[in-house]
């Protein structure tokens with residue numbers, strides 16, 4: 011749209027512009043009305059905010075969108091105060107400011123009319139030439155972000171398709187996004203080529219969207235589906251990316267429109283030149299004489315994990331490897347931050363050298379800060395040694411924390427122990443609604459290399475983790491702040507300077523010494539480049555650890571909150587007459603991210619806010635991508651609320667009036683004047699139509715209401731002299747001002763209290779929401795795992811329905827077999843038992859009988875022993891007799907021998923004779939007896955009880971001839 015104002019000849023647009031500006035001059039309220047009308051128009055038109063649609067729908071709206079006219083209207087408004095209805099409460103000086111601004115507005119209108127340039131105007135770069143980044147004519151965007159577009163600028167960057175498991179060219183990496191290269195209105199008028207603005211998405215067969223379409227019975231056509239349009243061509247892409255030309259109806263195809271679309275082949279420099287370069291250029295003074303910097307800007311990337319956000323923001327190739335400095339500036343793969351560093355420093359160099367030659371002009375200095383928003387509780391768990399308080403807090407309050415990614419320079423930092431981990435910073439909101447990060451370090455950067463080293467340091471310090479999809483997935487929202495400050499030549503800023511950064515551009519404004527007549531002067535301006543953590547599904551990333559899941563939950567929650575804010579902002583926009591408004595509180599304070607940038611999503615700064623949506627067109631990511639595209643569409647539909655804008659301006663103006671009330675100053679001056687001068691003063695006041703009007707209205711108010719102090723004073727009959735008139739007027743004015751001040755102070759107090767209340771409420775709500783989120787996540791995980799296991803069971807049962815029955819029958823058969831076997835074994839066991847009992851009985855009987863026999867045998871042996879003893883006794887006796895006989899025979903023999911000796915003639919062998927005379931049996935018996943008698947020999951003793959053998963009985967050893975033995979009878983017994 012912006013380029014429409016760049017038409018060559020004075021066109022309809024410029025004429026209409028004149029008319030609009032004339033209207034503006036007549037009644038600024040009408041301008042706000044038109045702005046509201048524009049908002050309504052944007053909401054009523056397609057949510058995607060198709061520029062062409064708007065052009066056809068409401069020419070006035072389109073004209074009001076024109077960058078130049080809007081800029082001037084902004085500046086006109088900046089000097090005004092409005093009430094909620096848009097009525098002016100301006101004062102004399104405000105009207106003068108208004109008049110001045112309006113005249114510059116007319117100047118611009120003239121300039122637009124006479125302009126022959128076909129390019130949208132970039133802020134002047136006459137003093138600096140950016141070597142390689144100068145946008146080429148071909149790369150000029152259709153919408154210049156921040157140059158008057160009242161909606162958020164939303165750009166889409168489509169990366170080369172890559173499937174979720176990280177391999178290229180697979181089935182899941184089929185392209186589902188088509189970039190529509192339509193000729194825009196600008197093109198048709200012969201303007202330079204512009205970026206495409208529309209994409210069309212085709213649901214792959216495996217996507218949820220396609221399933222819904224297929225299963226819905228009634229297949230929703232593209233024309234009937236919400237937010238979708240029937241494609242002009244009858245082309246549809248199926249899963250493998252082929253075009254199905256036979257299809258006459260495009261099913262589930264959706265079209266989205268954005269400020270610009272970058273395709274998979276887009277380069278980093280194209281992205282930078284089209285999106286970031288205009289924002290960076292807008293930070294610098296509009297001309298060399300100006301002492302006011304441009305408005306701050308915000309650029310952030312959004313998308314699912316692995317969509318290329320970090321690639322867009324940081325890129326690669328700027329790292330210093332082994333201390334080696336890159337000389338190729340800017341590198342081909344550098345992302346937005348390194349390029350912005352290079353761009354800003356080049357412009358600062360040019361500006362400063364020009365200032366030096368101009369002798370004494372303001373110099374510029376760049377500062378860099380880097381922070382991340384990361385979940386506190388996880389951080390605490392990761393690092394040991396945190397204080398108890400913070401641990402306790404973090405356990406219960408799972409709010410994200412803000413951490414500095416660059417070294418701190420504070421005393422605090424010096425006193426920190428390494429075990430304390432990185433410091434956690436606090437977001438603060440001033441009374442005037444400014445939001446800033448307390449204690450955030452800022453580093454003066456004077457060379458690109460220095461900046462790149464800091465960026466590299468921050469990149470290294472940032473929380474990242476590896477998952478199934480991305481090896482270096484960002485786990486936090488990283489925010490790079492590049493600040494440009496005006497440095498008066500007399501006092502050079504010190505590098506070690508540390509101050510509070512404020513995220514609201516108005517915070518870095520100061521008033522010029524010339525007072526209110528000069529517009530606000532911006533001494534410092536900031537561009538924030540934000541790399542948001544990617545929304546993700548743990549199913550896809552396969553991150554199963556509780557830490558990763560918690561991180562993902564918190565990232566998703568904060569991104570969801572951003573979307574809630576955008577949706578709520580849409581609800582806040584003025585609607586058509588009769589439509590009911592469902593607008594609630596915009597939950598900016600519910601997450602640190604939205605809280606930090608709330609002033610850049612509402613109010614005038616929003617026109618310098620730019621969103622880059624990164625998407626992976628792979629069919630695997632189709633469903634997630636649809637969500638992101640939907641969110642981006644919502645963001646694109648958000649327009650700046652004129653009411654918010656005015657309210658903010660009014661509050662600022664009121665606050666400054668508290669410090670130095672011009673009325674009060676005027677009254678003071680008048681009072682000090684001499685009577686002569688006072689007369690002049692009175693005339694001066696009289697000559698101010700506006701002041702008189704205000705006075706009259708106050709007089710009227712005070713006379714009608716008797717409660718005011720000065721009512722009585724004003725009710726008094728007016729003195730006739732001019733001196734008295736002046737005196738009364740001055741008193742009344744003074745009283746009026748005092749009351750106004752009191753009233754305003756009270757209002758501020760009420761606002762502050764309201765703000766505190768909202769903060770507390772948001773904090774408590776945040777805590778509760780986080781706790782509930784945790785619990786819900788845990789419960790959800792439990793149920794999911796349970797559902798999974800049940801599903802597995804069901805699937806296995808469903809896959810083999812007869813199997814379980816078969817198994818059951820088999821089991822029953824086996825059980826029966828076992829039972830039979832057990833019965834059989836039992837019976838066998840019983841048989842065995844009975845047999846054993848019988849055998850036992852038999853054995854017992856046998857044993858008893860044997861025992862009896864043995865006993866009998868023992869008895870017999872006893873008897874035999876008795877008999878043997880008796881025989882022994884008898885034998886002993888007979889032996890003794892025999893011995894005695896033998897002795898006697900010996901004695902007789904000896905006697906005979908002695909006698910024979912004495913008588914040798916007589917026969918001498920008496921003994922042999924004696925034996926010879928004995929019968930033979932007797933002699934052998936005597937011999938045997940002599941051998942038996944030696945009973946002391948154990949051998950021989952045993953021989954007595956030697957088993958006689960079969961049929962023989964124990965007895966004495968038999969003589970060689972028993973029959974002839976005299977003991978023969980005993981032996982045979």
Ligand SMILES: Nc1ncnc2c1ncn2[C@@H]1O[C@H](COP(=O)(O)OP(=O)(O)OP(=O)(O)O)[C@@H](O)[C@H]1O
Pocket residue numbers: 168169170274313314315316317318319320321322480482483484485542543544545624
């Ligand atoms: N447009 C592109 N062209 C070429 N490569 C790209 C592009 N976009 C991303 N990549 C590559 O894809 C990988 C993942 O990209 P990146 O880290 O930027 O994703 P991300 O959206 O930041 O993911 P996360 O949210 O998980 O941090 C990187 O290796 C990057 O180089």
